[in-house]
Amino acid sequence: xxxxxxxxxxxxxxxxxxxxxxxxxxxxxxxxxxxxxxxxxxxxxxxxxxxxxxxxxxxxxxxxxxxxxxxxxxxxxxxxxxxxxxxxxxxxx
Numbered sequence: 001x002x003x004x005x006x007x008x009x010x011x012x013x014x015x016x017x018x019x020x021x022x023x024x025x026x027x028x029x030x031x032x033x034x035x036x037x038x039x040x041x042x043x044x045x046x047x048x049x050x051x052x053x054x055x056x057x058x059x060x061x062x063x064x065x066x067x068x069x070x071x072x073x074x075x076x077x078x079x080x081x082x083x084x085x086x087x088x089x090x091x092x093x
Contacts, residue, residue: 001020001021001022001076002020002021002022002023002029002074002075002076002077002078002079002080003018003019003020003078003079003080004018004019004020004021004029004033004079004080004081004082005017005018005079005080005081005082006018006081006082006083007081007082007083007084008083008084009044009084010041010044010045010055010082010083010084013040013041013044013045014037014041015038015041021033021036021080022076023074024073024074025070025071025072025073025074026057026059026064026069026070026071026072026074026080027070027071028074029074029080030051030057030070033045034046045082054084054085055082055083055084055085056081056082056083056084056085057080057081057082058080058081058083059072059074059078059079059080059081060078060079061079061081
C-alpha cells in the first residue's frame with residue numbers, strides 16, 4: 001500500500017497528513033483519491049477530470065513529469081506526495 005503525503009494547503013483541504021492507498025499507477029491513485037476525499041479537496045486539487053496545473057504529484061520525491069506522468073507505476077512501498085506550486089501554495093496568499 002503506497003503512502004500518500006499531503007503538504008501545505010492540500011493537507012488542510014484533505015484534513016489529514018498521510019494515509020495508505022492501493023493503486024498500481026498514479027492515474028489509478030488519483031481516481032481512488034477523487035472517490036475517497038470530500039468536495040473541498042476535489043475542488044482544490046482537480047479541475048474537471050484533470051489535476052490542477054499548480055498541483056505537484058511526486059513519487060518518492062520525483063515529479064511524475066520526470067517519470068511516466070500519470071502512467072507512472074506504483075509499488076506498495078512508494079510514497080506519493082501532493083503539494084501546490086506557485087502562489088496558491090504560499091501561506092497568506
